[in-house]
Amino acid sequence: MKLLKLVLRNSFRHRLRTSLTILGLALAVVAFGLIQTFIAAWYSQAAAAAPDRLVTRHAASIVFTLPLSYKEQLLKIDGVEQVTYGNWFGGVYVDPQNFFPQFAIDATTYFEIYPEFIVEPDQYEAFLGERRAALVGRALADRFGWKVGDMITLIGTIYPGDWDFVIRGIYTGKEEITDEGTFYFHWEYVDEAMKQQMPGRAGQIGWFVLQIDNPDRAAAISTAVDERFSNSWAETLTETEEAFTLSFIQFAAAIIAGLRVVSVLIVGVILLVLANTMVMTARERISEYAFMKTLGFRSYHLIGLILGESFFISFVGGIVGIGLLALVARLVAAALSNYLYGFAVPQSTYFHALAVAFVVGLAAAIFPIQRAIRIRIVEGLRVVD
Amino acid sequence: MPEPIVQVENVSKSYYRDSLEIPVLHDISLEIPRAEFLALMGPSGSGKTTLLNLLAGIDQPTSGHLLVAGKDIASLSDGDLAKWRSENIGMVFQFYNLMPVLTAYENVELPLLLTKLSRKERRKHVETALSIVGLADRMKHYPRQLSGGQEQRVAIARAVVSDPTLVLADEPTGDLDRKSTDEIMSMLSRLNSEFGKTIIMVTHDPRAAKAAHIVRHLDKGELS
Numbered sequence: 001m002k003l004l005k006l007v008l009r010n011s012f013r014h015r016l017r018t019s020l021t022i023l024g025l026a027l028a029v030v031a032f033g034l035i036q037t038f039i040a041a042w043y044s045q046a047a048a049a050a051p052d053r054l055v056t057r058h059a060a061s062i063v064f065t066l067p068l069s070y071k072e073q074l075l076k077i078d079g080v081e082q083v084t085y086g087n088w089f090g091g092v093y094v095d096p097q098n099f100f101p102q103f104a105i106d107a108t109t110y111f112e113i114y115p116e117f118i119v120e121p122d123q124y125e126a127f128l129g130e131r132r133a134a135l136v137g138r139a140l141a142d143r144f145g146w147k148v149g150d151m152i153t154l155i156g157t158i159y160p161g162d163w164d165f166v167i168r169g170i171y172t173g174k175e176e177i178t179d180e181g182t183f184y185f186h187w188e189y190v191d192e193a194m195k196q197q198m199p200g201r202a203g204q205i206g207w208f209v210l211q212i213d214n215p216d217r218a219a220a221i222s223t224a225v226d227e228r229f230s231n232s233w234a235e236t237l238t239e240t241e242e243a244f245t246l247s248f249i250q251f252a253a254a255i256i257a258g259l260r261v262v263s264v265l266i267v268g269v270i271l272l273v274l275a276n277t278m279v280m281t282a283r284e285r286i287s288e289y290a291f292m293k294t295l296g297f298r299s300y301h302l303i304g305l306i307l308g309e310s311f312f313i314s315f316v317g318g319i320v321g322i323g324l325l326a327l328v329a330r331l332v333a334a335a336l337s338n339y340l341y342g343f344a345v346p347q348s349t350y351f352h353a354l355a356v357a358f359v360v361g362l363a364a365a366i367f368p369i370q371r372a373i374r375i376r377i378v379e380g381l382r383v384v385d
Numbered sequence: 386m387p388e389p390i391v392q393v394e395n396v397s398k399s400y401y402r403d404s405l406e407i408p409v410l411h412d413i414s415l416e417i418p419r420a421e422f423l424a425l426m427g428p429s430g431s432g433k434t435t436l437l438n439l440l441a442g443i444d445q446p447t448s449g450h451l452l453v454a455g456k457d458i459a460s461l462s463d464g465d466l467a468k469w470r471s472e473n474i475g476m477v478f479q480f481y482n483l484m485p486v487l488t489a490y491e492n493v494e495l496p497l498l499l500t501k502l503s504r505k506e507r508r509k510h511v512e513t514a515l516s517i518v519g520l521a522d523r524m525k526h527y528p529r530q531l532s533g534g535q536e537q538r539v540a541i542a543r544a545v546v547s548d549p550t551l552v553l554a555d556e557p558t559g560d561l562d563r564k565s566t567d568e569i570m571s572m573l574s575r576l577n578s579e580f581g582k583t584i585i586m587v588t589h590d591p592r593a594a595k596a597a598h599i600v601r602h603l604d605k606g607e608l609s
Contacts, residue, residue, distance in 0.1 A: 002498040009486035291482045294443055295496050296471025298464065377443040381478070 003301065007308035010281075021277045022317045025360075028270040029321025029353050030328055033345060035263040036352060037329055039256055041343040042249060044177045049242035051215035053113065056208040056225055057244070059235040062088075065204035066234050073228060079212050079221040084109035087187060087206035091154030091163060093144070100140055102154065104187040107133075113211045116174040123148065123169030131189050133168035137180035141170045159190055160197075176344060209241070267356050274317075274364040278310050282368030289372040290380020302372045310365035311358070318357030322350055390550065390583050391417040391440060396449030398435055398606075409435045411606045413449070417599075422577040422584045424597035431603040433587045434555055440585060441474050441553050442466045454550055471499045475544030479556035481536040483528040483543075489515065490524040493543045500547065514542035517580075518572055534565030541572055545582065552576065554586040558593045570596040 012018055040047075056074065058064035065087070074083045089102035107128055111117055119127070119135060127133045136146060146152070152165045165185055173180045187205065194202040212221050222238035229236045239247075282289075289302050325345060333343040393415040400407045409432045417423050425433045438444040439451055442458045451459050453473060461469055475496075483492045493514050497507045515521050518538040528536050537557060544552050554573065558566040574596045576582040586597060594600050602609045 005491070006484070006487065013486050287482070288484065291478075292495075293467065294441065294470065294474075294476055296467045296469075296499050298467050378438050381443075381482075 003305060004308070007305055007312060010285075010305065011309050011312045017277060017280075018313060021273060021313055022320060024273040025270055025314060025317025025357070026321035026324055028266050028273065029318055029356070030325045032263050032266045032270075032356065033321070033325035033349050033353055034328065034332065035259050035266070036349045037325075037332075037343060037345045039259060040346045040349070042252065042256060043246075045179065046242050046245040046249065048116070048175065048177045048179070049240065049245055050116075051218070051240065051242075052212050053241040054210040054212060054218060054222055054225070054238050055241050055244035056210060056236045056238040057206070059226070059237040062206065064234070065201075065206060066208065066236065068203045068205050070229065070234075070236075071208065074208060074210060074225065077221065077224050077228060079214065079217050079224075080210050081213050082109060082113055082211040083208055084113050084211075085187065085205040085208045086110065087190065087204075088158070089154070089156070089183075089185075089190070090158045091156050093152065093154055098144070100143075100181055100183055102183040102185070104190045105184050107184075107186050107188075110184070110209075113209055116178045117171045118174055119169045119171040126168040130166065130168060131186055131192075132165050134165040134183060134185040135169040135171055136167055136183050138170055138172045139180035140183060141167070143181075146170075159193070161193070163189075207244075210238070267360070270314075270317075270356065271360045271363055274310065274314055274360055275367065277313065278306070278364045278368045281309065282306065282371050286371070286375055286380050287382065290375060290377045293377050294381070299373045303369050306368050306372060307362070307365045310368075311361040314357045314361030314364065315354075318354055321357075322353055325349075325353070388419055389416040390419040390421075390454055391415070391585070392450070392452040393436075393440075394450040394452070396436075396439065396446045396451060398432070398439065398444070399447045409606050410439075410446075413606075413608050415601070415608060417583065417585065420577065420581045420583055421599060422574070422597045423586070423599040423601065424594040425585065425587045425601055425603060426589060426591075426594055427603035428589065432606040433603045436603065437553050437555055437585065437587050440551065441476060442470050471496060471547070473550040475547065475549035475552045477537070477540050477544045477552065477554040477557045479559040481528070481533075481540045481560075483536055483539060485528050488525050488527055489520060489531065489539045489542075492528070492539055493546050496543060496547045510546050511542075514546040515539075517545070517576075518542045532565070533561050534568055537561060537565070537569050538572060541569070541576070545576060545580070550583065552582050552584045554584065554588075556587055556589070558588065558590055563592075566590070566593060 056066070056070075058066055068085065071083050071085065074080055084106045086106070087104040089104050091102050092098070093100070111119070111124070123135075127135045134152065141147065146167055148167055148170060150167045152167060154163045154165065156163055171180070191202055210221070210225070212218060218240050222240075225238040226236050292302065329343065329345045336343050393413055396410060396413045397408070398410040400409060413436065425436065427433045435444065439446055440453070442461070446459055449459070450457055456469070458466065458469060484495065487495070490511055493511045494507055497510060502510065512521065512524075515524055518541050520535060520538055520542065523531060523535060528539070531539065541557075552573075557573070558569050561569060570593050573584055573586065577584050586593070588594050
C-alpha cells in the first residue's frame, strides 16, 4: 500500500503513451465485446427456446407443408399435452426492404404454448374475435409507428394477392431476449382464401409446435411422433424447439466460428499493446529498479510496482472499453434492429472483458518483472568503474 | 585508534566476460575507523567504484572478507543483504538517482517505507533530514524543479534519513559546478563532524577530496 502512490505516478509518467495504450485497450475491448454480443444475439432465439416445446415439420424440408389433420393424431401421442401450428407467410409491407417475419397461426392455441408473449386481455380478445386481426410485437410496432386499430396491407409472395389486416393487439416479451419483432395473424384467414383460390394448398400448415409434459422425455416423444407418421406421404421430423431454431441459424456457423477466432485475436492484440508499453517501461526504469534494490527493496516490491502498473493500465482500459461498449452497442442495436433482434450486451460479456483485462495485465507484466528481478544492481546502475 | 567500522581483508574482485577473467581489485586490505571521512581516489578503471559497491553490499567479492560493524557481509544471502543495506547503508550517486515522479519529500521518504515507522514518524524523520540539507522549503518540489546541487542535497537527505551506519558517496560532485561542489562537500563534512556519520567517498576531484580526513589511492586495483 505504501508504494501505491509510486504505482499511480509511474502509470502516468508518460501521459501520452499511457493514454494511447488505454485507448488502444478500450477500443479492443469494444471490438471484443461487440463480437461477443453479436454471437450472443445470433443465438438468442435458440437460447429463448423452451425445453418443453417440440417442433414437428416435414421430414424433407421446412418448405414442404404438413396436413392439418395430423393435429388430432399428435394430441393422442403419450406425453403431448397441447398442439398448435403455424405457417410462414412471407408478405411484403410497402417495400421488400421492410422485412419482418409474419406467421399465420392457430390463434386459439398458439399463445397458450408461448406464455412469454404478453398481451393485454382485451387486445387478445379483440384479436381472437376478428379473422383479419393481427398481433404485432412492440419492437415491430415501434419500427413502423403502428398502433392498435391501424390497417396494414401485405403483398403476398407465397400466397398471391393483397392481404389486409387490422392491428388488434401489441405484445411485449416477458424476457429481454423474447422476440418482439413478429407479425402474427389467423391461419384460417389464409386457409379460407386458399380453399377458394387454390384448393390444393388448403388445410396445409408449415409446422406443429407440441407442448410436452416432461422435457426429459423429449427424445422419446420425438421418436414416437416421427414413427407415427413414417411411411406416410408426409413424413415428419420432430426436434426440440432449440434444435429447430438452431437449424435455421446454423448456416452461418462458419461466420460465427470466424468471429470467435477474431475475438481471440483481439485479445492477442490487447496483450501486445500493453506488453509493448510495459516492456518499454521496464527498459527505461532498469536503473531505478536497481537503485531501489540498493535501498533494500526486494523482488516482491518490484513485482508489486510493475504488476500494479500493468493492472492499473489494463483495468482502466477495460473499464473505459466497457463504458464505450455499452454506448456503441446501443447504437449498433438501433442500426440492426430491423435484422437482428436482441442485440444487447450480455452481462457475461462485461465480466469476460474484465477477465481479459486481468489476464492481459498479468501476462504483460511477466517479461518486465523477469527483467527487473534478474538485473544485477551494479549492471542496472551502470556504475562498474 | 578508534574501533574500525569497516574491515576489508584480502579482498579481490574479478569480472568475467564470457570465459575471460577481468581482475579489478587485487588483495585489498583496509580498515576504516568509526565516524571517519575517507576519500578513495584514482583514475578511471582503477576499481574505486567496485570497492565502494562491495562495501555497499551490492556486489560480492571474488575472495576475501568484508566486515562492517563486525558483520561479514560477503556471507549474507541476497535477502539478508537487502535488509542489511536498508538498515546500514546510505548511498549518494553522481547522477542523484532521484525518482522523477516523486517530490523531494517523497524521495527522501522512500527508504523509510521499508521500516515499520508510522506515517507521522516518517514525516518527522524526512523533515529533519531535509532541514539538515537546507531544503525544508523545497519539500513539495519535483526533481525537475530543482537545480543539480539541490537534487544532490535531496539525495544526501535520502541517504541519511534512516540513520545508516555508513554513508557511501560515488562521485557526488561529478556532475556539479564549483559552487555546488563546495556546498555538497560542506554538507558531507557537517554530517561527519556534527552527526558522526562514517563517510566513504569515491572521487577523482582533489578539491572534493580535501574535505576528507583520510585519502587513499587506488591504481590498477591496488591500494596505495
